[in-house]
Amino acid sequence: xxxxxxxxxxxxxxxxxxxxxxxxxxxxxxxxxxxxxxxxxxxxxxxxxxxxxxxxxxxxxxxxxxxxxxxxxxxxxxxxxxxxxxxxxxxxxxxxxxxxxxxxxxxxxxxxxxxxxxxxxxxxxxxxxxxxxxxxxxxxxxxxxxxxxxxxxxxxxxxxxxxxxxxxxxxxxxxxxxxxxxxxxxxxxxxxxxxxxxxxxxxxxxxxxxxxxxxxxxxxxxxxxxxxxxxxxxxxxxxxxxxxxxxxxxxxxxxxxxxxxxxxxxxxxxxxxxxxxxxxxxxxxxxxxxxxxxxxxxxxxxxxxxxxxxxxxxxxxxxxxxxxxxxxxxxxxxxxxxxxx
Amino acid sequence: xxxxxxxxxxxxxxxxxxxxxxxxxxxxxxxxxxxxxxxxxxxxxxxxxxxxxxxxxxxxxxxxxxxxxxxxxxxxxxxxxxxxxxxxxxxxxxxxxxxxxxxxxxxxxxxxxxxxxxxxxxxxxxxxxxxxxxxxxxxxxxxxxxxxxxxxxxxxxxxxxxxxxxxxxxxxxxxxxxxxxxxxxxxxxxxxxxxxxxxxxxxxxxxxxxxxxxxxxxxxxxxxxxxxxxxxxxxxxxxxxxxxxxxxxxxxxxxx
Amino acid sequence: xxxxxxxxxxxxxxxxxxxxxxxxxxxxxxxxxxxxxxxxxxxxxxxxxxxxxxxxxxxxxxxxxxxxxxxxxxxxxxxxxxxxxxxxxxxxxxxxxxxxxxxxxxxxxxxxxxxxxxxxxxxxxxxxxxxxxxxxxxxxxxxxxxxxxxxxxxxxxxxxxxxxxxxxxxxxxxxxxxxxxxxxxxxxxxxxxxxxxxxxxxxxxxxxxxxxxxxxxxxxxxxxxxxxxxxxxxxxxxxxxxxxxxxxxxxxxxxxxxxxxxxxxxxxxxxxxxxxxxxxxxxxxxxxxxxxxxxxxxxxxxxxxxxxxxxxxxxxxxxxx
Numbered sequence: 001x002x003x004x005x006x007x008x009x010x011x012x013x014x015x016x017x018x019x020x021x022x023x024x025x026x027x028x029x030x031x032x033x034x035x036x037x038x039x040x041x042x043x044x045x046x047x048x049x050x051x052x053x054x055x056x057x058x059x060x061x062x063x064x065x066x067x068x069x070x071x072x073x074x075x076x077x078x079x080x081x082x083x084x085x086x087x088x089x090x091x092x093x094x095x096x097x098x099x100x101x102x103x104x105x106x107x108x109x110x111x112x113x114x115x116x117x118x119x120x121x122x123x124x125x126x127x128x129x130x131x132x133x134x135x136x137x138x139x140x141x142x143x144x145x146x147x148x149x150x151x152x153x154x155x156x157x158x159x160x161x162x163x164x165x166x167x168x169x170x171x172x173x174x175x176x177x178x179x180x181x182x183x184x185x186x187x188x189x190x191x192x193x194x195x196x197x198x199x200x201x202x203x204x205x206x207x208x209x210x211x212x213x214x215x216x217x218x219x220x221x222x223x224x225x226x227x228x229x230x231x232x233x234x235x236x237x238x239x240x241x242x243x244x245x246x247x248x249x250x251x252x253x254x255x256x257x258x259x260x261x262x263x264x265x266x267x268x269x270x271x272x273x274x275x276x277x278x279x280x281x282x283x284x285x286x287x288x289x290x291x292x293x294x295x296x297x298x299x300x301x302x303x304x305x306x307x308x309x310x311x312x313x314x315x316x317x318x319x320x321x322x323x324x325x326x327x328x329x330x331x332x333x334x335x336x337x338x339x340x341x
Numbered sequence: 342x343x344x345x346x347x348x349x350x351x352x353x354x355x356x357x358x359x360x361x362x363x364x365x366x367x368x369x370x371x372x373x374x375x376x377x378x379x380x381x382x383x384x385x386x387x388x389x390x391x392x393x394x395x396x397x398x399x400x401x402x403x404x405x406x407x408x409x410x411x412x413x414x415x416x417x418x419x420x421x422x423x424x425x426x427x428x429x430x431x432x433x434x435x436x437x438x439x440x441x442x443x444x445x446x447x448x449x450x451x452x453x454x455x456x457x458x459x460x461x462x463x464x465x466x467x468x469x470x471x472x473x474x475x476x477x478x479x480x481x482x483x484x485x486x487x488x489x490x491x492x493x494x495x496x497x498x499x500x501x502x503x504x505x506x507x508x509x510x511x512x513x514x515x516x517x518x519x520x521x522x523x524x525x526x527x528x529x530x531x532x533x534x535x536x537x538x539x540x541x542x543x544x545x546x547x548x549x550x551x552x553x554x555x556x557x558x559x560x561x562x563x564x565x566x567x568x569x570x571x572x573x574x575x576x577x578x579x580x581x582x583x584x585x586x587x588x589x590x591x592x593x594x595x596x597x
Numbered sequence: 598x599x600x601x602x603x604x605x606x607x608x609x610x611x612x613x614x615x616x617x618x619x620x621x622x623x624x625x626x627x628x629x630x631x632x633x634x635x636x637x638x639x640x641x642x643x644x645x646x647x648x649x650x651x652x653x654x655x656x657x658x659x660x661x662x663x664x665x666x667x668x669x670x671x672x673x674x675x676x677x678x679x680x681x682x683x684x685x686x687x688x689x690x691x692x693x694x695x696x697x698x699x700x701x702x703x704x705x706x707x708x709x710x711x712x713x714x715x716x717x718x719x720x721x722x723x724x725x726x727x728x729x730x731x732x733x734x735x736x737x738x739x740x741x742x743x744x745x746x747x748x749x750x751x752x753x754x755x756x757x758x759x760x761x762x763x764x765x766x767x768x769x770x771x772x773x774x775x776x777x778x779x780x781x782x783x784x785x786x787x788x789x790x791x792x793x794x795x796x797x798x799x800x801x802x803x804x805x806x807x808x809x810x811x812x813x814x815x816x817x818x819x820x821x822x823x824x825x826x827x828x829x830x831x832x833x834x835x836x837x838x839x840x841x842x843x844x845x846x847x848x849x850x851x852x853x854x855x856x857x858x859x860x861x862x863x864x865x866x867x868x869x870x871x872x873x874x875x876x877x878x879x880x881x882x883x884x885x886x887x888x889x890x891x892x893x894x895x896x897x898x899x900x901x902x903x904x905x906x907x908x909x910x911x912x913x914x915x916x917x918x
Contacts, residue, residue, distance in 0.1 A: 229889025254697035263636035331786040415810035
């Protein structure tokens with residue numbers, strides 16, 4: 001009889017300890033180098049970037065997402081937008097920090113907010129003052145594929161999905177490996193990825209994850225500037241790319257032509273919306289980059305039709321300089337006579 | 342000779358009557374004074390003659406209607422009043438003299454003649470040493486002479502001065518008085534002042550205004566014989582005093 | 598005295614002509630034997646021409662406004678042109694997205710002209726005096742700046758880098774911009790001849806100018822319109838460029854020891870075009886290697902700020918008499 005009681009007590013104690021072990025919070029180091037204590041597992045999560053949301057879906061942790069940014073809510077990858085719609089996930093604003101609706105986030109009472117180091121750093125103090133647990137990931141400011149992988153591992157740790165995380169990481173590395181083989185015949189191709197057109201032509205330079213991806217695929221990134229930088233047409237000409245891939249979410253043919261990209265005698269491939277996303281999300285979509293690039297290269301080099309519409313507006317440089325000087329001289333003479341009165 | 346016929350000036354759409362029906366004749370080639378207390382219309386009268394404000398009535402220069410000769414007027418008439426020296430962007434005295442030749446300058450760029458005339462005028466007024474100084478760095482006496490020079494650099498036939506003696510020390514006042522008289526052979530000079538002493542010293546012809554109306558106009562002798570006119574306008578008694586061959590008007594100090 | 602004048606005049610005009618001809622010639626001749634494709638040669642040439650001409654327009658705008666508004670601390674921004682342009686650009690982003698640079702430029706010039714119209718109308722209704730223009734310009738600028746910030750909230754999430762505002766840059770110089778840059782430059786040169794002498798008299802005072810036969814209100818209005826239209830076109834093409842319009846007039850006045858606009862404007866134009874050309878070249882050739890382009894407008898504003906402060910201090914200390 002007493003043996004039964006002792007066993008019962010023993011069993012209860014074991015159960016109790018396992019219960020409390022569940023509730024012990026997890027401490028991790030985020031991408032900003034902060035030590036953060038997170039409840040384990042977080043049940044109410046807000047994601048502030050589509051790449052983060054995509055990783056969560058791959059890790060099967062999407063059911064915890066109670067709030068997400070607008071781009072996540074529109075994401076076509078893995079049917080994210082439909083699923084989040086069914087989950088009634090609330091929108092918390094745009095991607096950039098100044099467009100994030102902090103009130104909505106607070107209203108959702110989240111256990112954890114997942115933010116992008118580059119886009120959301122200014123919100124840190126706000127979150128802290130309201131005692132909101134926030135973990136920063138590399139996200140868009142990932143300088144290499146390894147940075148993206150560390151994001152994946154971190155999220156795996158947070159959601160007890162280390163196995164899924166490893167699977168995803170392996171999948172990414174493998175896809176880059178097979179991608180390299182796929183792109184064998186384009187090995188060493190000089191590539192330029194253009195991402196925006198405001199105040200100059202923005203390209204993916206050194207120390208961006210795109211740069212790393214291109215290197216791993218056996219391609220050469222012609223951009224010599226650091227980070228996401230704005231350069232002139234001249235500089236692009238200097239770099240002598242073999243192909244220019246335009247990955248902007250909203251640029252029209254008009255803008256690209258105005259920027260002069262078609263005049264360089266280099267094939268220009270303009271990606272459509274979905275392919276642009278593939279190149280702009282530092283997350284699971286990286287696995288799809290090799291195919292996308294392969295299709296672009298094929299279109300540019302192997303198909304008969306030209307990928308760009310070259311505009312033969314020749315610069316009549318000498319004529320124009322003369323015209324200019326004549327105009328100025330004329331202005332002087334006219335003005336002089338007008339002023340003489 | 343300047344004739345005014347029923348000249349009236351109103352500001353702010355008939356709310357303020359600055360001048361009411363002034364009819365008088367200002368003789369040529371003498372120094373004339375317009376006297377009166379503040380807000381009596383002295384400056385307005387000068388501005389009307391200079392065609393700087395709108396007026397009703399008729400002003401004639403040597404029998405010709407002023408409104409029909411505005412362009413020529415710019416060349417032959419100078420109006421001197423105080424200028425705001427705060428925002429002059431580093432204008433030098435020489436610059437000012439050259440600018441003042443605007444109506445008579447021949448070419449777009451400054452010519453040798455412009456410079457010569459400016460230097461000559463500066464010499465006449467003893468400010469040649471100030472030519473490269475900035476206008477906003479001058480003392481008020483120097484500034485007054487510079488302004489006078491800027492008016493004279495065009496050799497105007499008519500010179501209008503708004504309270505030219507107001508910021509001058511005694512010595513400069515005396516000097517100014519003498520200078521104006523000396524150039525009146527070649528020009529008709531009209532100045533406004535509220536200093537009867539200066540007026541009696543300098544002017545041969547005097548006009549007295551009160552609240553926009555003409556109270557007196559006549560020669561200096563005439564006024565000296567009737568100082569009570571001044572008393573009506575200034576509300577304080579005046580008397581004439583003889584000093585060294587000169588008869589001047591002074592106000593009688595009140596018994597305290 | 599006369600010799601001095603001749604020397605100054607020579608310096609002013611020769612600097613102006615040199616500053617227009619030399620940079621363009623340099624760009625042309627240094628590129629001609631590099632075997633560049635037509636496009637790149639055209640790009641370089643046009644870029645240098647635009648930076649030179651923009652410098653001319655902005656510098657003369659600054660001179661003219663400082664004289665007619667009797668204020669040494671103004672440049673074309675005071676007319677509200679920049680703020681109006683910015684607002685219109687954001688509005689066009691919202692209404693039809695980022696469709697083409699030409700549309701952006703069109704919107705910017707429309708906005709700039711509208712703001713100009715407002716400031717001029719308000720100023721003329723007030724009294725048409727120099728202070729009226731400054732005050733009304735400040736008011737219009739504040740209004741459009743505020744509205745721009747409001748719109749930015751909606752524009753930024755979609756068009757991230759657009760939040761860089763319209764910082765002046767010549768990076769997207771295109772051949773078809775030429776008439777819109779040449780016209781203001783020619784316009785300003787003609788106005789220089791037509792108005793410089795009259796502006797000299799307006800600086801002294803409104804009454805002073807009137808008695809010389811110059812109508813200061815008319816000159817002020819004409820200047821505001823000419824400067825407003827010209828700078829609006831420049832801003833819509835290239836964005837907001839600080840420093841040039843504000844400080845080159847002072848530099849010219851200091852150098853020539855006179856404030857005579859007939860000499861100051863050409864020299865300031867010369868300084869302006871050289872400065873802008875050099876800044877643009879520097880950012881294009883030196884910095885672009887590593888950091889990507891730094892907009893010339895940002896550089897000039899950065900240099901301009903301490904310069905401006907020094908100017909202010911000098912002014913405040915100098916006013917002692």
